[in-house]
Amino acid sequence: MMLKVTDVGKTYGEFTALKNINLEVKDGEFLAIMGPSGSGKSTLINILGLLDQxxxxxxxxxxxxxxxxxxxxxxQIRGDQLGFVFQNFKLLSTYTVYENIEVPLIYRADCKK
Ligand SMILES: Nc1ncnc2c1ncn2[C@@H]1O[C@H](COP(=O)(O)OP(=O)(O)OP(=O)(O)O)[C@@H](O)[C@H]1O
Ligand SMILES: [Mg+2]
Known part of the structure; x- marks a missing residue:
């Protein structure tokens, strides 16, 4: 199983952003998580992408x-196994497109040292 989420919950202080999330994604499977603004998609993706522990x-x-x-x-795991296309752009404005693409590759090489 590529991803296995069991009873995941997330609170910001008193506010419950995620409750009882269960899902499995097998190798080669595609999954789209859809929902209205504020329903917790980014909160979940941050957990799935190992940005939030x-x-x-x-x-x-x-x-x-x-x-x-x-x-x-x-x-290291994020560099090797995970890719993000961010909703709000995270490109470095002083870099060219090419240099922006190089950034994660440079980090990846560093991680392996
Ligand atoms: N750092 C935070 N502190 C407090 N509340 C937060 C925080 N981040 C998100 N929330 C709240 O958690 C809920 C889920 O937010 P989230 O950003 O995951 O929604 P979303 O589905 O990605 O929305 P959108 O479609 O607008 O991107 C929202 O009510 C939001 O206000
Ligand atoms: Mg979002």
Whole structure:
């Protein structure tokens, strides 16, 4: 199983953004998460993309739990296994398109040292 999400929940203070999320994604499967603004899509994608480790329940990526993994190891996994197209653009305005594309590749090479 590529992704396995079991009873995942997320609160911001008193506010419950995610509750009882369960889903599985097998290798080669495509999944679209849809919902109105504020329904928690970005909150969930941050957890799935290993950007947020403060949630309840269990999330396994390729059968591994990353909730207690340090940021260096997370950076490596994110560099190797995960790709994001951000809703609000994260391009560096002083770089060319080519240089922007190089940025994650440079980090990836660094991680492997
Ligand atoms: N850092 C935060 N602190 C407090 N509340 C937050 C925070 N981030 C998100 N929320 C709240 O959690 C809920 C889910 O937000 P989220 O950004 O995940 O929604 P979304 O489905 O991605 O919306 P959109 O389609 O507008 O991108 C919203 O009510 C939002 O106000
Ligand atoms: Mg969003």
């Amino acid at each position: 403060s949630y309840t329940g269990e999330y396994l990526l390729e059968n591994k739990n990353y909730q207690a993994v340090n940021d260096n190891e997370l950076s």
